[in-house]
Amino acid sequence: MTLTLELQKQKERTPVVAQTVFLGLGLALLLLAPLFFYPVFLMKILCFALFACAFNLLLGYTGLLSFGHAAFFGGAAYFTAHAVKEWGVPPELGILVGVFGAALLGAVIGFFAIRRQGIYFAMITLALAQMFYFFCLQAEFTHGEDGIQSVPRGHLLGFLDLSQSSNMYYFVLAVFVIGIAIIWRIINSPFGMILKSIRENETRAISLGYSVRNYKLAAFVMSAALTGLAGGLKALVFQFATLTDVGWQMSGEVILMTLLGGIGTLIGPLFGAALVVTLQNYLATSEFPVTIITGVVFMICVLLFRRGIVGEFYNSRLGRRLGFEHRHKH
C-alpha cells in the first residue's frame, strides 16, 4: 500500500534562524500564557496536545492509524490516579506508573495490532481498546461510572506544592516540553528514519534486513508510553480519572486534533488540541450542539484542509519562505 499521507520534508538549507525564533516565541508565549488565560484550561490543552503529538508519532511518522489510543490515555489516567490516591505515591512517581502502565498496555495491544496494516490495524486497535474500556467499566479500582475522584496533586519531589495552580501549570508545561523534545528526537533519529522507510515500503525494508515488526512494536509502545505521560498528567490536573477518557470517542477526538493541526508535523497537534478544547468549552455554553459542529469540522478538514493548520501554514508562501516546506504527495 502506498501511503499518501502528507509528509513533511525539510529542505536542505533550512533557515534555522527563522525556525529558532518561532520556537523561542512559542515557548515565551506558553510561559506567559497563565497571565492571560485560565490555567486549568491551558493545562488541559497541554495535556491533550501532548496526547495528540504522541499519537502523531505513530500516525504521522509510521503511518499507523490507531483508533484505540484512548486506552493508553485513559488507562494511564486511572493508573496514576490510583497510585497517587490509594498508594499515596508522590506525583512524579504516579505519572511514571501511568507511563509504564500505558507502555505495557501498548505492548499487549501492539502485539496483536501490528500483525496487520492500514485500516485493519485501525480496526484491531479499536476493538482491543474497546475491550479495555469494558475492563475499566467493570474493574473495582476504577469505581465504575463514578470514576476515581479527589485525587491529590501532592508535592512535586516532596517540596513543590502542586495544588497551587501556577506551580501545577509550570510543571505541566515542563513535562509537555520534555515530551515534545523526546518525540522530536525520536522522529529525527536513525530509528525515525527506519520508521519512515517502513511506512514507505514494508517489504523492501524487510529485504534490507530490518525486523519490521519489532520496529513497529517499538514505535507503538513509545507512542503509548508518551500518551500515558499525557494521561497521567491529566489525572493530576483534574484530580480525577473517569470513563470518558477510555471510550472510543476519545480516540476519535485525538485524531481530530491531529488532523486539524497537521498530520506529520511536530507541533501541529498542539494547535489542533487547542482548537478542539476551546471549541468544546465554547460550545458548552452556546446554543450549538457540540457533536454536530465537531462532525462538520471533521468533514471539512478531511475534504479541504488535509494538511491541517500547521501543514497549511508550512505550505503557504510565508511558510515556504521560512523554510518549512511541506511536501504534498498523492
Add this chain to the structure above:
Amino acid sequence: MKPLLKVSGLNAWYGESHILHGVDMTVGEGEMVTLLGRNGVGKTTTLRAIMGIVRERKGEITFAGEDLIRVPLHRVAHRGIGFVPEERGIFSTLSVYENLLLPPAVAEGGMTIDEIFELFPNLHERRNSQGTKLSGGEQQMLAIARILRTGVRMMLLDEPTEGLAPVIVQRIGEVLKKLKERGMTVLLVEQNFRFASKVADRFYLMDHGKVAGEFPVSELSARMDMLHDVLGV
C-alpha cells in the same frame, strides 16, 4: 495510408512537471509503429496522454477523424482504442478468467476466449487462480490477452515484452503480425530493439518529451549510427 491516430503539439504535465513538449505523430490505419527512446523521455506519458489517463494535457489528438481531447476517459475505449500498461494492471481480486473477461467488448471482431487460450496456454492452465498470483510474464500475457478480446481497432502497447521469455516474445511477435493481417493498428513502446525491428513498419524516436526523428523500417540499418547516439544501442 489513411491516418487513424493523429497527434500534434501534444503537451502533458504531472502536476508541475512538464513532461511532453509538443509531440507530433501519426499512425496509419493498419500500421504498426514503434516509439523508441531512453528511459524517462516520456514514452509512457505519450501513451497515457493519448488514452486520456494523463488529464493535464494540451494539443490535438484525433482518432478516426474525431477529437479525443474532450472525450471522458471511460468513453475513449468505446472509440476503439485499447491500452496495455507498462505495469500490466492485473487485478488481484479477480481470477485470471475474470481478468480476461473484464474489459467490455467495444466492437465486433475480437478474439474468442478459445483463440486466446490457444495463444497463451499458461493462462488456460492458471485460469482459476488469482490474477496477481501469476508470474510476471504470465501477467504480461494476460494484460495483452484481455485487450485482444475487445475488438478494438488500435492497441497502445507499453513495453509488452518486458520480462518475457524469448519464446514468448517470439510468440507475441507472431501474434502481432497476425493481428496486423487482420487490420489491427498498433502503437508500441519498446526497449527490445530486436523485437521492435521485426514487427514495426515505422519508428519514432523520442527525446526530451518530443519526437526527435522518424524513419521506416527499411532505413533501419542506415540509421543505426543515429540510434547508437541517442539510445546507446
Add this chain to the structure above:
Amino acid sequence: MVLSARGLRRDFGGFTAVKDVDLDVHHARVHALIGPNGAGKTTVFNLLTKFLQPTDGTITLLGEDITNTAPDKVARMGLVRSFQISAVFPHLTVLDNVRVALQRPNGLATQFWKPLSALDTLNGKAEQLIRAVGLEKERNAVAADLSYGRKRVLEIATTLALDPKVLLLDEPMAGMGHEDVGMVAEIIREVARERAVLMVEHNLSVVATLCHHVTVLQRGEILAEGDYATVSEDPRVRTAYMGTEEA
C-alpha cells in the same frame, strides 16, 4: 559454496510451483536462473530469502540451516534480494534510499536518541554507490519521480549498500535502456568478484556474457544445468525457452 538448497518444493493450493529443486550458488560466480514465464524463478527467490516458507526441502546459507529463519534475519545474515517489480522508498530521496540501506550494517538503526546528523557519516559510502550506478544527477530527487528504469538502478544501489555475501537479483535489467543494461552488467561483474550472485534474467545476451553457470527451470523443475554454451545447445531448452532466436 555459500548458498544451497536441497529438494526445494512449494505448493500453492493444489498447484506445485517449485518441485524438487537442488541449487548450489558459489562464491565469486554469477549464477543465472532462467526459464519460461511461470517456471517458478521468482518463487525460488522467495523461498531462498524466506519470503515464502518452503513446503519441503532445506536451505543452507553459509553453512547454517535457514529453512525456518525469518526473512529479515536471512537478510542480516548476508543474503539480499532485489525485486522483480521495482521496490524503492518512494517519498525518500535517492540519497536517503541508499542511506537507509546503509544504516543497519553500520549499526545506526535503532538509535532513537541520536540526532539525524549521525547518519552523515554514511554519506561517503552512499555517494560512492550512487556514483557507481550513475545516479548522481538525481541524488536529491524523490524516488517516486524517477522513471522506471532509474528506479531499478536505484534498487541495485540499495542492494549493494548492504554489502551482501549473496545477491539475488530478479530481472535486474528488465525495463532498462541499453546504456544502463551495459552499466548494470558491469556492476554485477564487478560485484561478483567477491560475492555470489544468483540472477533471473530473460536477456540472453546478458546471460551469455555475464554468467558462469546457468540453471534452467521449467514448470518448477530443473530442466538443464551447465554453462551457457551447453545449456543453449540443449534442444529441450530451445523449445521450452529460447525459441529459434540467437542470443
Add this chain to the structure above:
Amino acid sequence: MMTMIFGIPLQAFLGQLLIGLINGSFYALLSLGLAIIFGLLRVINFAHGAQYMLGAFVAWLLLAHFGIGYWPALILAPLLVGLLGAAIERTMLRRLYSLDPLYGLLFTFGLALTVEGTFRYLYGASGQPYATPALLTGGANLGFMFLPVYRGWAIVFSLTVCIGTWLVIEKTKLGSYLRAATENPVLVQSFGINVPFLLTLTYGLGAALAALAGVLAAPIYQVSPLMGSNIIIVVFAVVVVGGMGSIMGAIVTGYLLGVAEGLTKVFYPEASNIVIFVIMAIVLLLRPAGLFGRDA
C-alpha cells in the same frame, strides 16, 4: 427427564440458539453493507451505524408525519438513505479515493457524528416508538420457546437479502467491474467502464443496506439516534473476523458471531459483548487475514 446441554435444558439451548441467529441477522446485514463498501471503495464506512439509524428514523418519520406504514417504508427508507449516500459520495467522498484509506474513515467518522448529533438535537436521546406491523404481531409457540413472528420474519428477510446481494456482487459482471475498480480505477475506466458512476452506485447500495437493517430493527429496538453508534463497533469486529472485503465472509461471520454472542449470554453473560472482540483477537492470531480473507 429433560435433555441437558452444558448444564442447561436442551429446550432453552435451542431457544438461545435461535435468538442468536436473530441477532446474527442484523450483524450479517450490517456487515454485508460495510464489507461491500470496504471491499469495493476501500472506505471504512464509519457512517454505517448512522445510516442504519437513519433507516429506522426515516421509517418512523414516514409513519409519524405521512402515515406511511412499515411495508412501504421497507422500500422507501433504504431508497431515500441510498440516494442520500449516493449524493454524499458524488459530492464529497469521491475526492478522497486517491488518498490513503484512512481519510475515508475520518470523513465518514465526521459524517456519523454530524448525522447522529443532528438527530439527537432534533429528537432527543431516548428514542421513538415504532410498532410492529399488524401482519407480523403475535408469536408462535415453538415448543421450546415463544418466537415473536416479527423475529422470524427478520431472519428470513435478512437471509434473502444477504444471499441476493452476494450473488450480484460475486457472480455478475457488475461485481467484477466493481472489484477491479477498487484496485485500479483509472485502468478500468480506460477499458471503457464508467467507474465514477459505479462507485456512486456502490456507496448508495451500501447505505441502502444499512438503512434496510434499520427499518428491520425499528419494531424491535427503540428508534434512537444512538442505536447506530452502539452497534457499529461490533459490526466492525464482525467484518474483521470475516476477513475485510470478503462479502461471503461478512455474512457467514455475522450469523456465527450472532450465535456465539447469544450463547455467551447464557453461559457467561458478563462477557457477551466482549466475546466478539476476544474471538477477533484469536482469529487474528491464527489467521491474520480473517476467516474468509483472501491473502494470508
Add this chain to the structure above:
Amino acid sequence: DASDGKVKIGILNDQSGVYADFGGKSSYEAALMAVEDYGGKVLGVPVEVVTADHQNKPDIASNIARQWYDTEQVDSIMELTTSSVALAVQAISKEKKKIDIVTGAATTELTGKQCSPYGFHWAYDTHSLAVGTGGALVKQGGDSWFFLTADYAFGYSLEENTGNYVKENGGKVVGAVRHPLATTDFSSFLLQAQSSGAKVIGLANAGLDTSNAIKQAAEFGIVQGGQRLAALLFTLAEVHGLGLDAAQGLTLTEGFYWNRDAESAKFGKRFMERTGKMPNMVHAGTYSAVTQYLKAIEKAGSDDADAVAKELHAMPVNDVFAQNGTVAPNGRMIHDMYLLEVKKPDESKEPWDYFKVLATIPGKEAFIDPAQSGCDLVKS
C-alpha cells in the same frame, strides 16, 4: 447581603448526549421558572441563571465549574447529571466553598464518603429508587424477583439495594443476569428471566438499555404472561419515548409525578407550555432546589456559602416537589418518593397522563439513615 450585586446560578448538565432528555435544556427552563416565580430578585439584587452542556465529560464540567466560580461570579451550580461529573464538581465546590445541589445524578457517594458541607443531593438517589421499587412492590404481592442488571457499579448497587429490600420485606430473589452496558438485544436475557418464573423482573439498568429491555419484553409477551416489569431508574421522559404500548404495566419510582395532585398538575402544565414536555423528577427537583436556595439566601441575608449552607440544612422544604422535606447533615434532602405504574393506553385520558400512583414511600424509609451514610459530617 449579596457579595457582588447579583446572585448567579449555574445549571450544568448533559444537553446533547444520552441524558439530554432526562434533564437537559429543560432543567435550565425549570431553573428559570423558579427564579421568575420567586420574583427575579433576592435581597434586592437580580438573580441570573447560566447554563452549560458538559457533554458527559467530567473534564469539561470541571473546567466550566472552575471558570464559573473563579471568573464569572457564579454562586452555586446545580443539576449535574452523571455521577462522575457530579462528584468532580462537588469536589471543586467544596474546595472553592461554593454551594452545589445535585438533582440529576444518582450515586449515594455524594452524600456518603464524598459528601461536602456545601453539597446537597436533592431529587433522588440509587437507594431511594431501590427502596421505592423493591420494598413497595413486595408489599403489593411481587415477592419473587429476577434481576436484569447492567454489568457495572451502578447496576450492582441498584440490584443489591433492591434485593435487600425485597428480602427485608419477605420476598426472595430467584436469580439475576448481568448484561453488558449498551446491550441492544435483550431477548436472551428476557428468556432467562421468563423461565425463572419470578413474579417481578427488575431492570437494574438505565437509559436506552432499559427502554430496549422493556420494548422487547412486550414483544416476547412477558407482561401478558403475568410477570411484572420494574424499572429501577426510569422517568416520565423515557416512558414518553417508549410509548404506552410498550411500557404499559411497568412499575417504577420517581420523586415527582405531575398528575399526582392539583398543585403538581398546575406546575406541570406551566412547564409544558415552556418546554413542550411534562417535567420529571429531575426537572421538578431542579425547580425546587433553585427555589429553596433563594429562600435560604433570603433567610441568611447573604449569599455567602457558609451562611446559605447553614440555612439550607436547617429549613424544611415545602414546594411543589417536596412536602415537609428535610435536609440531613450529609446534604441529603429527604422527601417522599412514589411508586408508579404505567397506565394502559386506554386508561390514559390526556397526553402525558402516564402513571398511576401505587404507593407513597415516606422519606425516612426512602433514603439512607444519614448516620449510616459514611459521611463524616454526620455526628453520631
